[in-house]
Structures are given as structure tokens and as C-alpha cells.
Amino acid sequence: MAMKRSESEYVMVEMPSNIHDNNMIAMEWVDCLTGKEATERERHIQKVLPLLLKSEKGHRNRECYVPAVVSLGPYHHNRPDLAKAEKYKLTTLEEYRSGTGLTLDALYKKVFKVVHDARKCYDADGSTDAYNDEEFNRMMLHDGCFILFFIECVSCADNRLWLNNEYLGASGFANVVRDLLLLENQIPFVVLDVLMKLRFPDDKGENILNAFFNYLNYGDVIWTDKKVLKYTQQPLHLLELYRSNFISLSAAFAFRSSKASKMSSMVRTQSIEKETRDDYDYVQRSRSFDSVTQLKSRWIFLKCTSDKSRVDMKFKSYRWYGEFKLARRAVSSYTKAIYLNMIAYEMCPHNPNDYRVSTYLRMMKSLITQREDVRELRRNNIMLHSLGSDEEVAKMYDEIDVPAVNLYMFHHIRHEIEKLRPTKYKTWIAELITDYLGSPWKAAGILVGTAILCTSLVQTYIAINPRGR
Known part of the structure; x- marks a missing residue:
């Protein structure tokens, strides 16, 4: 028999405290997607979303999110299979300390000043509860010195880089590069910043980072005066900093319908209404376009962007042909893992960003479907790779799953390409x-x-x- 509710009984629902800020949060995402700066908010070093691992490709790529030789931060700390690296960290700690001219105790105290800020950077799931401040600070100190010592050796072609072979084996180098840029293997940049300023005065620390990022991008250490620390707020970790410098895509053209929405519905033309619908049509705006060889058959030719270009991917249409400019990038054995972890970072909740890497990789997946596409990219100096064959590069891109893109960026490039109609x-x-x-x-x-x-x-x-x- 159904129970009758009395008038004095009410259904109580606990509403979130920030319910009135929802519009501001939504606009923050729009600002990021359209190329504007995000407002400063407290962010955390998160773990890979389980949803990314449930798909068929995600299941096959599970190992790409897990450190192979060295743990950094608390998420994979004390794993037995990474014990060799813990011993090696003592060597890198001493090497880095000697470069600062400080005692180990002084170095420890410098890092301890930011230990509470560093602890707050981790996701609020109790991942740091097992460590008191002393243990946590020691972890940050060892891991921070390991990271910066490795980056310095790569950027400066220091012979001490061969210590990786001594302690981690001949495959240690590639695996350390990979492990440094895993989402779950990050330490707060506030720790790296303290240690870097003790070792490198003025802007030399930034130059060291820039040279290392160039090595990842181009396969060669290139010293330039580019400012990698151009943040209005300090980057959360090394992966976020590298992602922001990996590729530059424009979103300035974004959201045509935002202008149309200001017009009266009585005077909107049919074309504007169609554009407005397309702005919200995910399938329409995110569908793939032709591959490299197919574009070439339509007189759309690839060209490598200049080093001074501010945008790393753009399309320009001429009267009889099109020119698709792409930034030069290197592909190696650890590239797939780094790409997947940058995507995983962009997919994290409470993390407004422009999805630039996801958008770039979705475009590359459209362009590369077979070995002939890779060969054409190599011929135009857009890609160089150290994998066994062009087929392996095409397979690598096929194995990368991109759940979401910046529709403004992606649709603009695809729309410009499709406007150049082929003739017989x-x-x-x-x-x-x-x-x-x-x-x-x-x-x-x-x-x-x-x-x-x-x-x-x-x-x-x-x-x-x-x-x-």
C-alpha cells in the first residue's frame, strides 16, 4: 500500500555551494576555447581518467600512462620495479647539488619553504597522506633534482648523460624522456622553479628548458631565445609547460554564431542560421578531411612553416591551388606516450584549456592514413622519424584516440580546405x-x-x- 506523504515532509536536496558561479565557469571554458587567457584558479595534478582506458585503443595504450623506469611524485612512488631509479636519484641529487654550490641541508631547506604549496597541487584523494612533510619534501627534492639534471645534460650535451646507461641500462635514455612527461608522473613546477633558480641564474634555466623542448619537437637540441615561461600564472607542472609550447594554433576566427546571436531573430538570414546550427553540430564540425595524398590530388600542397611563424598550422587558398602549412615535428619511440599524456591532461575535469594538442593530433590523423602520406610529409621536411618504417608512423597515429577537439580550430581548417573545390x-x-x-x-x-x-x-x-x- 502506498504511503501518503504529510504536508510537513519535504524532499531535501543539498545544492553545491558554487551553483551561482556556473555561468562564469561556462564562460571561462568559452574564453579558453576561443584563444583567451583562463582566469586563475586552483588546479591539481590529476590522474588519467578511467574513461580514456575503457575503449579498445585505450586498453591497448594503458602502458603509455605508466612510468617505465622512474617514478616522479607520489602516484607511483615506491614501486618495486622502479627501485633502480631511486638509487640513481641519489647520484643525480649530488651532481645537481654540487652545481648549486649549496650544502644538501641548505638545498633541503629551500625546497621545504614550498612543501605545503607543492602538497596542495595533488588531487584531493589522499595520495599524499602517507607522507609527512619531511618525507614528502625529500621526495620533491630527489625528484626535482633528477628532472633538472637530466634536462641539463640533454640540453648542454653533457657527458654525464651516460650515467643513465650505467644505472638504468642502454634503453634508459628514451624511457626517462618518456617518463618525464607522463600525466601521473609530475611534480609541481613550484619545486622545479626553486631548484632551477638556485642552479641557473638569470634566464639560463629558461634557455635550458627551451633547448630540451626543441629536442623533443625537432629531434635536435636547438638554442633559441624563445620564452617558454610566458605564463601569467606559473605552470602546474612540466607536462603543462611543454604542452603550451608544443604547438600554436589560432582560435581567433572562432564562434561566428556569437556575433549572429546578438542580432535580432527577425533579421537573421538563412545562411547565418545555418552557420549557427553548424557551430553546435559536433559531427558536422569535427568530421575528418582528406589525407595528404588526396589533398595533393586536389592541388593542395604541403609546406613547412617558418621558424618565425606564430601559428604552426594554417591553410592559405590561392586562385588555382591551396597551401597547407604545418610545423616540423619529430617522431620517435616515446612520441606516442607523450602525445597520449598531453591528450589525457587536456581531458581532465576542472581544467579549462584550448585542446590545442588534441586538435593538432586529430588533424594529423586525418592527414596520415598510409605510408605514402608519411613519405610526403618527410619529403616536405614536415616530419622526421626514427621508427623502423613509414608504416609504423601511420600505425602510431591510428592508435592514438582523440576524444575531443577544439571545434573552432578544427572546423576552420577543414572549412577552408573544403572551400577550394577541385576541378577535373x-x-x-x-x-x-x-x-x-x-x-x-x-x-x-x-x-x-x-x-x-x-x-x-x-x-x-x-x-x-x-x-x-
Whole structure:
């Protein structure tokens, strides 16, 4: 029998305290996606979302989120299989300490001044409760010195880099590079900042970071005067800092419908209404476009962006052809793990960002579907790789899952490409160039064959119509 509720009984629902800030939070996300600075908020070093690991590709990529040789921070601390690196950290601690000219006790006290700020950077799930301040500070000190010593050795071509081989084995170098940029293997940048200023005065620490990031991007240590610490607020960790310097995409064109929404509904044209619908049509705006070889058949040619360019991916349409400019990037054995962890960072909740890396990788997945696409990228100096074959590069991009993109960035590039309509004669000429004149040997073969054919025709004509008759 149903129970009758009396008038004095009420259903109580506890509402979140920040319910009135929802509009401001939503606008913060819009600002980030359209290329504006996010407001300063308290952020945490989070773990990989379980949802990213549930898909088929996510399950296969699980190992890409877990450190292989060294744990940094509390999430994977004291793992037995990473014990060798803990012994090696004592060596890097002493090497880095000697470079500062301070005693170990003085170094410890410098880091201890920020230990409470560092502890607050971790996700509020009790991950640091097992460590008192002394233990936590020791962890931060050891891990911070390990990171900065490794980065210094790579950037300065220091022979002490070979200590990795001594303690971690011949494969240690590539695995350390990989482990330094895992989402769950980060320490707060506030710790790195303290240690870096003790070792490198003025801007040398920033130059060291810049050279290391260039090594990751281009496969070579390049010293430039680019400012990597251009934040209005301090980066949360090394992965966030590298992500912000990895690629530069423009969102200035974003959200046409925001202008249209200010107009009266009585005067909106049908085209504006269609654009407004497209702004919210995820499938329409995020669908993929042609691959590299397909674009080439439409007279859309790839070109490497200049080093001075502020945007690393852009499309420019001319009267008869298009030019798709891409930044040069290196691909190595640890690239896949770094890409996946930058995506995982962008997918974290309570973390407004512009999804620039996810958008870039979705575009690259569209461009690269087979080995011929990789070969064309290499030929145009847009990609260099140290994997076994071009097929492995194509397979790597296929294995990367990109759950979300910045629709403003992605749709703009795809829309500009699709506006350049192919014509039959351009397609025929492009196919002739691609299929028959794509290499010097093919071109030479065509010329020789044409010469033989012409000679045969002339000889036949002379034989049929000899002179003097």
C-alpha cells in the first residue's frame, strides 16, 4: 500500500555551494576555447581518467600512462620495479647539488619553504597522506633534482648523460624522456622553479628548458631565445609547460554564431542560421578531411612553416591551388606516450584549456592514413622519424584516440580546405604529376619512353613516305 506523504515532509536536496558561479565557469571554458587567457584558479595534478582506458585503443595504450623506469611524485612512488631509479636519484641529487654550490641541508631547506604549496597541487584523494612533510619534501627534492639534471645534460650535451646507461641500462635514455612527461608522473613546477633558480641564474634555466623542448619537437637540441615561461600564472607542472609550447594554433576566427546571436531573430538570414546550427553540430564540425595524398590530388600542397611563424598550422587558398602549412615535428619511440599524456591532461575535469594538442593530433590523423602520406610529409621536411618504417608512423597515429577537439580550430581548417573545390583538369594534372612524375626515375622513364615512341613514329612515317618518290 502506498504511503501518503504529510504536508510537513519535504524532499531535501543539498545544492553545491558554487551553483551561482556556473555561468562564469561556462564562460571561462568559452574564453579558453576561443584563444583567451583562463582566469586563475586552483588546479591539481590529476590522474588519467578511467574513461580514456575503457575503449579498445585505450586498453591497448594503458602502458603509455605508466612510468617505465622512474617514478616522479607520489602516484607511483615506491614501486618495486622502479627501485633502480631511486638509487640513481641519489647520484643525480649530488651532481645537481654540487652545481648549486649549496650544502644538501641548505638545498633541503629551500625546497621545504614550498612543501605545503607543492602538497596542495595533488588531487584531493589522499595520495599524499602517507607522507609527512619531511618525507614528502625529500621526495620533491630527489625528484626535482633528477628532472633538472637530466634536462641539463640533454640540453648542454653533457657527458654525464651516460650515467643513465650505467644505472638504468642502454634503453634508459628514451624511457626517462618518456617518463618525464607522463600525466601521473609530475611534480609541481613550484619545486622545479626553486631548484632551477638556485642552479641557473638569470634566464639560463629558461634557455635550458627551451633547448630540451626543441629536442623533443625537432629531434635536435636547438638554442633559441624563445620564452617558454610566458605564463601569467606559473605552470602546474612540466607536462603543462611543454604542452603550451608544443604547438600554436589560432582560435581567433572562432564562434561566428556569437556575433549572429546578438542580432535580432527577425533579421537573421538563412545562411547565418545555418552557420549557427553548424557551430553546435559536433559531427558536422569535427568530421575528418582528406589525407595528404588526396589533398595533393586536389592541388593542395604541403609546406613547412617558418621558424618565425606564430601559428604552426594554417591553410592559405590561392586562385588555382591551396597551401597547407604545418610545423616540423619529430617522431620517435616515446612520441606516442607523450602525445597520449598531453591528450589525457587536456581531458581532465576542472581544467579549462584550448585542446590545442588534441586538435593538432586529430588533424594529423586525418592527414596520415598510409605510408605514402608519411613519405610526403618527410619529403616536405614536415616530419622526421626514427621508427623502423613509414608504416609504423601511420600505425602510431591510428592508435592514438582523440576524444575531443577544439571545434573552432578544427572546423576552420577543414572549412577552408573544403572551400577550394577541385576541378577535373586540375585533378588529372595532379594525378599525372603524382603517379608518373613523382620521382626523378619515374620522370626519366616517362621521357625515355616518350622519346622512343616519337622516334618509332618518325621512322614509321619515313618508311611509309620515303623522300624523292
